[in-house]
Amino acid sequence: MRLSEYTALQIKKKIISREIRPIDLVEHFIKRIKDIDHDIQAYLTINEEETIKKAAQIQKKIENGENVGILAGIPIGIKDNICTKGLHTTCASKILENFIPPYDAFVVKRLKEEDAIILGKTNLDEFAMGSSTENSSFKITRNPWNSDYVPGGSSGGSAAAIAADLSILALGSDTGGSVRQPAAFCGVVGVKPTYGRVSRFGLIAFGSSLDQIGTLTRDVKDAAILLQVIAGHDLRDSTSMQVPVPDYLNEIDSGVHGLRIGIPKEYFDAGLNEDVHNALKNALRMYEQFGAKVVEISLPHTEFAVAVYYIVANAEASSNLARYDGVRYGYRTSKPNGIIDMYCHTRSEGFGNEVKRRIMLGNYALSSGYYDAYYLKASKVRNLIKNDFDVAFQNVDCIICPTSPVPGFKIGERAKNPLEMYLSDIYTIPANLTGIPGISVPCGFSKEGLPIGMQILGKHFEEKKLLQIAYAFERETDFHMKKPVLKWSTD
Amino acid sequence: MKIKKKDIEYVANLSRIELSEIEKETFVHQLNDILSYIEKLNRLNTETVKPMSCAIDVTNIFREDIVEPSISLEDTQLNAPAIKGVFFKVPKVIE
Numbered sequence: 056m057r058l059s060e061y062t063a064l065q066i067k068k069k070i071i072s073r074e075i076r077p078i079d080l081v082e083h084f085i086k087r088i089k090d091i092d093h094d095i096q097a098y099l100t101i102n103e104e105e106t107i108k109k110a111a112q113i114q115k116k117i118e119n120g121e122n123v124g125i126l127a128g129i130p131i132g133i134k135d136n137i138c139t140k141g142l143h144t145t146c147a148s149k150i151l152e153n154f155i156p157p158y159d160a161f162v163v164k165r166l167k168e169e170d171a172i173i174l175g176k177t178n179l180d181e182f183a184m185g186s187s188t189e190n191s192s193f194k195i196t197r198n199p200w201n202s203d204y205v206p207g208g209s210s211g212g213s214a215a216a217i218a219a220d221l222s223i224l225a226l227g228s229d230t231g232g233s234v235r236q237p238a239a240f241c242g243v244v245g246v247k248p249t250y251g252r253v254s255r256f257g258l259i260a261f262g263s264s265l266d267q268i269g270t271l272t273r274d275v276k277d278a279a280i281l282l283q284v285i286a287g288h289d290l291r292d293s294t295s296m297q298v299p300v301p302d303y304l305n306e307i308d309s310g311v312h313g314l315r316i317g318i319p320k321e322y323f324d325a326g327l328n329e330d331v332h333n334a335l336k337n338a339l340r341m342y343e344q345f346g347a348k349v350v351e352i353s354l355p356h357t358e359f360a361v362a363v364y365y366i367v368a369n370a371e372a373s374s375n376l377a378r379y380d381g382v383r384y385g386y387r388t389s390k391p392n393g394i395i396d397m398y399c400h401t402r403s404e405g406f407g408n409e410v411k412r413r414i415m416l417g418n419y420a421l422s423s424g425y426y427d428a429y430y431l432k433a434s435k436v437r438n439l440i441k442n443d444f445d446v447a448f449q450n451v452d453c454i455i456c457p458t459s460p461v462p463g464f465k466i467g468e469r470a471k472n473p474l475e476m477y478l479s480d481i482y483t484i485p486a487n488l489t490g491i492p493g494i495s496v497p498c499g500f501s502k503e504g505l506p507i508g509m510q511i512l513g514k515h516f517e518e519k520k521l522l523q524i525a526y527a528f529e530r531e532t533d534f535h536m537k538k539p540v541l542k543w544s545t546d
Numbered sequence: 547m548k549i550k551k552k553d554i555e556y557v558a559n560l561s562r563i564e565l566s567e568i569e570k571e572t573f574v575h576q577l578n579d580i581l582s583y584i585e586k587l588n589r590l591n592t593e594t595v596k597p598m599s600c601a602i603d604v605t606n607i608f609r610e611d612i613v614e615p616s617i618s619l620e621d622t623q624l625n626a627p628a629i630k631g632v633f634f635k636v637p638k639v640i641e
Binding site: 290293294358366384391406412434488491 | 549565579587600602638639
């Protein structure tokens with residue numbers, strides 16, 4: 056087994072027992088990134104110098120018998136919309152190409168406190184706006200399972216990095232499915248926690264009522280340990296909740312006996328790919344064998360979720376992105392003719408097409424005369440969608456459905472039609488609109504050999520139960536252990 | 547067609563984004579596509595439904611009024627396109 060293939064929990068034991076030195080581990084990863092990432096393009100920045108320095112420090116601590124953090128020496132990739140002090144944070148946008156944050160995001164601070172090693176910053180759709188990572192201003196990330204396919208998005212760099220063994224752990228952000236959908240496309244585990252579970256301080260804002268930082272890992276136990284580190288209250292994010300963080304790893308193997316699993320009939324309609332449908336049917340049969348009861352439920356407003364999302368998310372985005380004006384940080388146009396001209400040219404030159412489209416749509420929906428018809432209407436339908444879930448959860452412990460209606464799509468296939476791209480988020484968007492947690496776990500492969508993801512949704516702050524349900528499936532299957540054959544490299 | 551070219555120009559100005567003629571044409575089509583999809587919301591009667599702006603129940607969050615260190619002046623200027631002394635420098639605002 057290659058060093059890069061271990062899970063965080065496995066490698067942690069080897070580091071603590073001094074079987075593996077952190078410095079050898081990170082050097083292995085840096086070499087691997089240099090060898091194969093030019094084909095995958097998962098990373099935007101490699102934090103080489105700091106990584107080696109930090110690994111040496113941790114090694115010394117271990118050799119001296121000092122206490123170390125729970126992620127001691129474990130490499131992690133951070134999506135490039137999460138601020139890292141002194142390390143480029145670009146949002147894959149020209150407007151932030153040279154931005155170096157003067158502070159760490161809350162989650163990054165927590166990772167450093169637990170001695171994790173920030174290996175680098177991963178690629179994304181510009182400002183996390185997209186479902187394929189094709190909207191990055193710098194590079195197109197490829198799916199390690201098949202280089203003709205997208206890795207999903209917007210956290211495509213983080214998902215591809217885990218799938219190709221270019222990191223052990225990774226963080227992403229999820230506004231409409233941006234952690235779960237790339238996790239599904241790349242065959243890894245992705246968790247979107249409850250809105251308010253993880254501080255958004257230092258996460259560059261997209262849709263503030265929807266954004267949540269999430270985890271991308273090789274398996275469910277690694278998701279538990281990483282969520283343990285990043286979850287919790289933070290004074291600097293007033294929407295981060297003062298709800299105690301349970302021990303996610305403890306009792307993770309308690310199984311699903313007696314649990315009621317809801318299957319939303321609206322999610323299994325004609326638009327669902329046959330391979331995805333079969334993989335889900337197989338998974339549900341297994342859950343029944345484990346002693347769970349599978350019941351059909353209805354989420355009647357499902358078909359309206361995408362429409363609501365693209366009004367709410369873009370309205371919030373147009374307000375959030377108003378700050379990029381070329382005054383205090385970021386790109387500024389050269390030779391502006393007055394201040395208004397500077398704003399306009401800075402933004403026109405700095406933002407890519409999808410970002411401009413969303414700012415325009417958001418400002419249109421918020422503009423005088425249209426506010427009631429679009430934003431207010433969407434906010435009301437959002438409440439109807441939330442009510443669907445409230446009713447469903449009175450009857451079931453969790454909801455299981457596909458993460459994505461398709462196993463994947465090819466690079467360029469949906470890039471020309473924005474609406475078609477938006478519709479690929481149909482199964483993940485409701486969790487963001489309602490704030491509930493969701494996890495995507497590998498549950499099969501398509502005929503073309505692409506991974507398929509199963510999504511498990513739970514009640515607010517019930518991440519622990521979701522991890523238990525996911526683990527009950529994972530421990531009886533080996534989908535998460537399969538590795539892509541990186542045939543375009545000398546792997 | 548709900549959105550016309552003049553609407554695109556109006557919103558582009560609100561957004562402080564300058565668009566080429568080709569971009570305007572593309573946005574007219576794409577935004578109309580998206581908005582006609584969004585029209586489906588009008589099939590729902592929402593007269594008695596309350597709007598929802600946040601996914602969790604939070605009201606005002608208060609903390610003790612204690613001054614804590616913030617980012618230094620030097621650090622705030624590190625990413626600035628142009629500075630003069632302790633200020634951010636911008637082109638002339640008033641003619």
